[in-house]
Amino acid sequence: xxxxxxxxxxxxxxxxxxxxxxxxxxxxxxxxxxxxxxxxxxxxxxxxxxxxxxxxxxxxxxxxxxxxxxxxxxxxxxxxxxxxxxxxxxxxxxxxxxxxxxxxxxxxxxxxxxxxxxxxxxxxxxxxxxxxxxxxxxxxxxxxxxxxxxxxxxxxxxxxxxxxxxxxxxxxxxxxxxxxxxxxxxxxxxxxxxxxxxxxxxxxxxxxxxxxxxxxxxxxxxxxxxxxxxxxxxxxxxxxxxxxxxxxxxxxxxxxxxxxxxxxxxxxxxxxxxxxxxxxxxxxxxxxxxxxxxxxxxxxxxxxxxxxxxxxxxxxxxxxxxxxxxxxxxxxxxxxxxxxxxxxxxxxxxxxxxx
Numbered sequence: 001x002x003x004x005x006x007x008x009x010x011x012x013x014x015x016x017x018x019x020x021x022x023x024x025x026x027x028x029x030x031x032x033x034x035x036x037x038x039x040x041x042x043x044x045x046x047x048x049x050x051x052x053x054x055x056x057x058x059x060x061x062x063x064x065x066x067x068x069x070x071x072x073x074x075x076x077x078x079x080x081x082x083x084x085x086x087x088x089x090x091x092x093x094x095x096x097x098x099x100x101x102x103x104x105x106x107x108x109x110x111x112x113x114x115x116x117x118x119x120x121x122x123x124x125x126x127x128x129x130x131x132x133x134x135x136x137x138x139x140x141x142x143x144x145x146x147x148x149x150x151x152x153x154x155x156x157x158x159x160x161x162x163x164x165x166x167x168x169x170x171x172x173x174x175x176x177x178x179x180x181x182x183x184x185x186x187x188x189x190x191x192x193x194x195x196x197x198x199x200x201x202x203x204x205x206x207x208x209x210x211x212x213x214x215x216x217x218x219x220x221x222x223x224x225x226x227x228x229x230x231x232x233x234x235x236x237x238x239x240x241x242x243x244x245x246x247x248x249x250x251x252x253x254x255x256x257x258x259x260x261x262x263x264x265x266x267x268x269x270x271x272x273x274x275x276x277x278x279x280x281x282x283x284x285x286x287x288x289x290x291x292x293x294x295x296x297x298x299x300x301x302x303x304x305x306x307x308x309x310x311x312x313x314x315x316x317x318x319x320x321x322x323x324x325x326x327x328x329x330x331x332x333x334x335x336x337x338x339x340x341x342x343x344x345x346x347x348x349x350x351x352x353x354x355x
Contacts, residue, residue: 049281049353053272053290055343057263058335059229059238064089064260066253067221075249077260081242085228090247090259092222101219104212111208115201118193130186137179144172226262238264243345268336268343270302272351273329276311281355288334288353298342302334302351 070092077089148168154160229238244261247253270290274282284307292298311328334351336343343349 053270053351059264062262063258090224094222108208134182137182141175144175290349
């Protein structure tokens with residue numbers, strides 16, 4: 001009979017032991033708990049619009065790319081460097097283009113030399129020689145004329161036949177033709193280059209210069225420079241900071257991806273996503289407050305900059321089960337004070353906007 005009660009008693013003892021063990025674990029966990037560091041931020045009032053924001057440069061993030069692909073020869077900028085507008089960031093290898101530029105320069109120099117020669121015509125050294133030929137042709141024509149006159153007198157007296165007189169006439173006509181040819185050559189020489197020849201040579205020079213400019217432009221595309229942005233608020237040049245470098249010497253630079261990220265960090269901006277459900281309560285021009293995550297005591301006043309009136313799909317989700325993935329947001333840009341420190345581009349902030 002006693003053996004029948006042993007299994008139930010063992011079960012009751014094991015149950016009591018399990019309950020005691022669980023109670024001790026719970027008590028120990030409660031003793032080891034500690035309060036969270038820092039004060040718990042007060043929940044904003046009902047007239048405040050809560051949103052999320054992302055820190056960005058006041059120039060927005062500039063994705064620097066390359067118009068052509070190629071092997072990287074030199075990376076002149078590092079992360080954190082301050083670069084001026086137009087500063088060289090990356091150089092691509094372009095040995096063949098540099099040689100082609102020299103060939104185009106030589107071709108342009110040859111065409112320009114030909115044009116200069118045409119403009120300088122006639123050469124002073126050529127004029128005396130042509131003038132001497134003209135004088136010789138005139139002398140020969142005069143000699144043939146005198147012989148023809150003497151032979152005409154002899155033929156009238158019957159001392160010279162008609163055949164010989166005819167030969168002297170033809171000789172005189174040939175001498176006159178040579179004189180006219182020599183005078184025409186002198187006139188042509190003194191007139192200089194023909195206007196049509198000058199126009200044709202000028203066109204050849206322009207063509208060679210255009211080919212050189214095109215080759216230089218193609219070579220210049222292998223040098224990546226910092227972009228020229230709008231001037232700062234004080235009218236001075238914008239100082240850009242290298243935020244990220246994603247290329248190294250020897251790597252293949254592609255024209256479909258960014259090589260570097262640049263931006264102006266003075267002052268920083270915050271791009272705030274206002275949910276479409278909160279748009280009726282939002283008023284352009286109002287200020288707000290931003291708080292850093294992980295340190296609720298860090299607060300920064302926000303100054304309104306602009307509203308981008310085109311609604312975009314929401315990218316950052318809060319994880320709520322009732323949140324629609326296809327919701328859209330209105331992006332509003334605010335400016336942080338110059339004294340704001342400890343913030344980084346891309347950092348998320350909790351933003352509370354006034355109504």
